[in-house]
Amino acid sequence: MHFADRLTDVVLRMKAPCVINLDPVFEKLPDAFTAAGRATPPPAARLQSIEAFAAGVIEAIAGIIPAVKINSAYFEIYGADGVASYHRLLKTARDAGLLTIGDVKRGDVGHTAEMYAAAHLSDSALPDPDTLAMPDAVTVSGYFGLDGVAPFIDVARREERGVFVLVRTSNKSAAAIQDVATADGRKVHEVVAAQVARWAADANTAGHHGYSSIGAVVATRNADDAARLRKAMPQSIFLVPGYGAQGGRAEDFLSYFDADGKGAIIAAGRSVIFAHADASLRARCGDDWSACVRTACEDFVADIRRAARL
Amino acid sequence: MHFADRLTDVVLRMKAPCVINLDPVFEKLPDAFTAAGRATPPPAARLQSIEAFAAGVIEAIAGIIPAVKINSAYFEIYGADGVASYHRLLKTARDAGLLTIGDVKRGDVGHTAEMYAAAHLSDSALPDPDTLAMPDAVTVSGYFGLDGVAPFIDVARREERGVFVLVRTSNKSAAAIQDVATADGRKVHEVVAAQVARWAADANTAGHHGYSSIGAVVATRNADDAARLRKAMPQSIFLVPGYGAQGGRAEDFLSYFDADGKGAIIAAGRSVIFAHADASLRARCGDDWSACVRTACEDFVADIRRAARL
Numbered sequence: 001m002h003f004a005d006r007l008t009d010v011v012l013r014m015k016a017p018c019v020i021n022l023d024p025v026f027e028k029l030p031d032a033f034t035a036a037g038r039a040t041p042p043p044a045a046r047l048q049s050i051e052a053f054a055a056g057v058i059e060a061i062a063g064i065i066p067a068v069k070i071n072s073a074y075f076e077i078y079g080a081d082g083v084a085s086y087h088r089l090l091k092t093a094r095d096a097g098l099l100t101i102g103d104v105k106r107g108d109v110g111h112t113a114e115m116y117a118a119a120h121l122s123d124s125a126l127p128d129p130d131t132l133a134m135p136d137a138v139t140v141s142g143y144f145g146l147d148g149v150a151p152f153i154d155v156a157r158r159e160e161r162g163v164f165v166l167v168r169t170s171n172k173s174a175a176a177i178q179d180v181a182t183a184d185g186r187k188v189h190e191v192v193a194a195q196v197a198r199w200a201a202d203a204n205t206a207g208h209h210g211y212s213s214i215g216a217v218v219a220t221r222n223a224d225d226a227a228r229l230r231k232a233m234p235q236s237i238f239l240v241p242g243y244g245a246q247g248g249r250a251e252d253f254l255s256y257f258d259a260d261g262k263g264a265i266i267a268a269g270r271s272v273i274f275a276h277a278d279a280s281l282r283a284r285c286g287d288d289w290s291a292c293v294r295t296a297c298e299d300f301v302a303d304i305r306r307a308a309r310l
Numbered sequence: 311m312h313f314a315d316r317l318t319d320v321v322l323r324m325k326a327p328c329v330i331n332l333d334p335v336f337e338k339l340p341d342a343f344t345a346a347g348r349a350t351p352p353p354a355a356r357l358q359s360i361e362a363f364a365a366g367v368i369e370a371i372a373g374i375i376p377a378v379k380i381n382s383a384y385f386e387i388y389g390a391d392g393v394a395s396y397h398r399l400l401k402t403a404r405d406a407g408l409l410t411i412g413d414v415k416r417g418d419v420g421h422t423a424e425m426y427a428a429a430h431l432s433d434s435a436l437p438d439p440d441t442l443a444m445p446d447a448v449t450v451s452g453y454f455g456l457d458g459v460a461p462f463i464d465v466a467r468r469e470e471r472g473v474f475v476l477v478r479t480s481n482k483s484a485a486a487i488q489d490v491a492t493a494d495g496r497k498v499h500e501v502v503a504a505q506v507a508r509w510a511a512d513a514n515t516a517g518h519h520g521y522s523s524i525g526a527v528v529a530t531r532n533a534d535d536a537a538r539l540r541k542a543m544p545q546s547i548f549l550v551p552g553y554g555a556q557g558g559r560a561e562d563f564l565s566y567f568d569a570d571g572k573g574a575i576i577a578a579g580r581s582v583i584f585a586h587a588d589a590s591l592r593a594r595c596g597d598d599w600s601a602c603v604r605t606a607c608e609d610f611v612a613d614i615r616r617a618a619r620l
Contacts, residue, residue, distance in 0.1 A: 073429060074422075078435075079394070079436070079442075080391065080393040082429075083386075083390040087389065107415055107417050115384055118387055119383060119389075119392075125387050127391070141417050141451060144479050144481060145485070145487050169458075170419065170420075171420055172457065176455050176456070176505060178455070180493075183491040188498055191487055191498075
């Protein structure tokens with residue numbers, strides 16, 4: 001079934017336009033995962049702890065959140081073993097009933113883009129489908145133009161998957177490039193947004209909710225920009241980072257949603273997965289790290305639910 | 311030793327401002343590598359053939375070319391096994407005396423960018439340095455601003471490596487974004503170029519040849535744009551794709567070099583590594599695919615040497 005419809009259906013059913021980022025680093029894991037052994041375990045042992053922890057997070061949040069986003073970088077740092085772990089966790093998440101987004105942010109052109117699209121979105125590149133999975137959608141850079149994104153769109157259409165095109169990133173120094181004024185009075189990221197809108201219209205993949213499987217990553221904290229981008233890309237579901245540890249509050253995300261509370265999913269990461277480090281959560285949930293994760297996730301969903309008026 | 315100096319020294323010594331792209335696909339390999347077995351061997355066997363072929367290319371061109379660029383996408387499509395193969399080939403190339411560029415084109419921000427920088431440029435992330443290597447330099451997207459690139463610059467400084475920042479890609483649809491006019495009369499890619507020049511100046515890493523370890527990927531076919539970019543980024547070595555199979559001829563690359571023939575390396579891929587498929591080369595070199603590769607590489611170097619007046 002159509003990715004944007006699958007995502008929107010579950011968002012509406014759970015009243016939760018939300019996604020949890022799995023960006024785990026060994027040093028921040030709960031004691032139960034770091035205490036097993038020496039002060040500095042070898043990389044293979046660290047990766048094993050990270051994978052066990054991430055699987056625990058998936059178990060804790062399944063049923064209260066529609067989707068997880070797994071950040072490839074945090075696994076690539078473990079080389080080939082990390083890549084295997086990334087695809088195993090995608091399988092774990094899928095088996096737990098979650099939609100999955102692979103945060104790979106690949107950006108290249110021509111035949112190389114075709115290779116990346118197959119490598120990161122197509123089941124055809126999966127060595128062992130019994131233990132590994134591809135994500136339901138991936139993040140892709142939009143700054144190289146259509147032929148950087150077209151191969152991902154092709155796979156998405158063929159295998160009912162989704163693509164989130166990077167339009168505006170959240171970092172401070174992004175403005176020096178992405179917010180530069182163009183001769184026709186736009187900002188550079190609006191040029192990319194207009195392209196994404198055209199790709200989504202041309203791909204003609206709008207589902208029954210009116211949204212295409214070609215979404216956008218939009219991370220501006222500027223409410224005017226956000227509202228302009230919402231209008232500029234009417235068919236795209238926005239993947240919006242920045243909640244919680246990155247400083248965003250629910251009211252900052254109001255302008256990302258359409259009038260029905262659809263069209264955006266807000267991402268939270270560290271504030272949920274490392275909830276055990278939050279003293280006020282521990283006071284409510286005790287020393288059970290997974291209870292803290294679940295509670296933090298429930299708080300996050302409730303907060304965003306209000307903002308989206310769902 | 312300083313990456314830009316190492317690269318420039320060997321370019322001048324060999325009179326070869328050149329790099330060979332290793333972007334191997336199974337279907338295009340010489341018969342010796344595809345004939346071993348069934349019509350469609352399993353992925354592991356295909357990857358093995360690709361790795362053996364790539365190692366053979368490295369052996370054929372070592373001594374006549376300063377560097378190879380290995381494209382991560384062509385290995386990522388084989389999942390975890392492909393990633394291991396990529397790092398083994400980097401070791402093979404380094405052991406053969408070649409400088410290596412990892413064409414990974416990662417682009418992300420904040421802590422994720424730090425993870426990618428470590429994962430793809432730092433020896434600290436290498437599980438087994440006896441059999442695997444990191445590249446001497448990597449390609450990185452420049453469109454997310456300084457904090458997307460800074461972690462790579464940090465690793466490059468600490469471990470004497472290089473970074474090539476994507477400024478202008480070679481694909482047709484790139485113009486719709488990268489060539490858009492800004493309010494102050496530039497093109498968007500010139501905004502990125504100005505940033506790269508500033509990062510290179512701030513990093514203060516110019517070596518004895520006057521070039522910084524912060525280079526740029528510049529692939530425009532527009533000679534005016536190329537000349538402007540050469541002036542805009544005086545400290546950056548340009549990595550320039552497009553020779554041969556991509557249609558570029560030596561005279562197209564003139565404006566990339568400085569007056570001393572330094573400051574750029576031109577990349578060729580398919581026209582060299584798949585030389586066995588070129589009937590005119592086979593007529594000269596016979597059925598020995600590696601002799602064809604070596605001859606094609608020598609032709610390429612001689613052609614670029616003339617253009618750079620070395």
